Amino acid sequence: MNKLIRNRVFLIVATADLLQQIGIWIRNMALLFYIMDQTGNNPTAVSMLTALEYLPIFVFSLIGGTFADRWNPKKTVILGDALSALSMLLILGLVAGGVWQAVFAATVISAIVSQFSQPSSAVLFKRHIPAEEVGTAVGINQSLMALFTIFGPMLGTLVYTQLGIQSSIIALFVIFTLAAGLQLFLPSSGREQRTEKTSPLKDIKEGFSYVLGHANLKLIAVMFLISGLAMGVTQPLDVFVTMNRLGLPKESVQWFAAAEGAGMLAGGLLAAVLTAQITRYRRGVITVIMIIWAVITAIEVLSVWPVLTGSARVLSGIATAFFQVSFSAMMIQEIREEYIGRTNGIIIPLMMGGMLLGSASSGFIVAQLDLMGAYFIAAALTLGCVVFTARLKFS
Structure with missing residues (x-):
């Protein structure tokens, strides 16, 4: 455990995951309540939000995993969070302009990006954490996610009810920017060059x-x-x-x-x-x-x-x-x-x-x-x- 706590890759990836969990729950609750407010509690709109969260997993999971195997994992996780942050600015502009339906895109973009970044995080664990420490590392990460299963809905609800949708989106921009910036400190170990170019x-x-x-x-x-x-x-x-x-x-x-x-x-x-x-x-x-x-x-x-x-x-x-x-x-x-x-x-x-x-x-x-x-x-x-x-x- 002591070795793991001193492992820079584990600390950075775990902290970035923690930030992303905060962002996910703010997104989930803010978008849910906002869409219900905009549609008069329309169940079809709410079910569409759920569908748009899971559909990209089918479409992009294999694609994201394939490119995660081809790309440099450090660059992939940084780029993923940076794109998520920039997309929040675009959605914020559309919402401020009266196009409230743009919030659906926040769920789609986040789900797509995760299909590329999550496998890259696993590659980083594989490369930089000793095999005997992997189970402990995964257990700690699992506990962090479980913690947000309990308190995440309360946090997301609090942010939306106190600040509103636009401030919630700004909070998401800040969170994803912090995650991207933090991962700049990951070690720069590129993939070995392939001897054969493949499609x-x-x-x-x-x-x-x-x-x-x-x-x-x-x-x-x-x-x-x-x-x-x-x-x-x-x-x-x-x-x-x-x-x-x-x-x-x-x-x-x-x-x-x-x-x-x-x-x-x-x-x-x-x-x-x-x-x-x-x-x-x-x-x-x-x-x-x-x-x-x-x-x-x-x-x-x-x-x-x-x-x-x-x-x-x-x-x-x-x-x-x-x-x-x-x-x-x-x-x-x-x-x-x-x-x-x-x-x-x-x-x-x-x-x-x-x-x-x-x-x-x-x-x-x-x-x-x-x-x-x-x-x-x-x-x-x-x-x-x-x-x-x-x-x-x-x-």
Whole structure:
């Protein structure tokens, strides 16, 4: 841990991530409330905001990962935050001119840029952080993100309600500028020159060949698709569990989300401490997490006690943190540096696709069965992932 705290790359990347998390939550809450104010709480406009946040992941995840593998990672992260900052100035001018719809572009631009910068951050970790410290580094980063899952909505709401949309956009400009400026102090270690010039399309094909030729990655890809489908089925139904099973008002759903965020915070800190054990027993950890998720899914729909449901969500958050630390460390440690971006770009959209397909199907499943049936289907899908996790082989 002491070596990690003295690692310049870790400190800079972690601080930049912290700034970006602040920006993301200010953006999320300010744009949500502003669009609701402008459209009279139109649900179509709100759903469009969500769609515009996730759609670029499908379109640009593989593209961003491919170019992240080709470009200098330091320049990529700096350019990404600099472009985000400049785009805020453009959007600010349009909003000030009365074109309020320009705020949708803020979400699109941020989502696109992240598909290029996030894989580059992983490359920086791979290159500059010792392998035995990667799990701890990921655990600390995970805890920072969990912290903002709890307090981010309050911060974003406060900024918008006290300052308004234009000041919120100015705050985003300042935050992204600070992140870009901070990353100027990253070490200037350029990529080794390639002996052969290749096209991006060839790089994408090589990325698919690499994943298909890697037994663990094929298993993880299928597992991500299935677990994403399970999460998608239950995600839109949380509010109905809160109302129908627990007898609470719909607004109470936020407290269960906060409970899961608290679990992720605690789990991230614990995983950072236990990184050596997680690495040593990685297959067992991932398998147990899948079983825990399946059991928690069943408990959530069976429970009629808020305390039990809240406790289950805390445990879910802890399990999620352990999974993300284990998976992220595995991706950084075991995947060849030149394939990190493309591997992320192939696997992550599978989970997103599963989530969208599950979300689209959840209403139909409830109509044909009931709320309990939908959750048991999701639990069965999650439990089925054990077939794939049990076959993972780590050196």
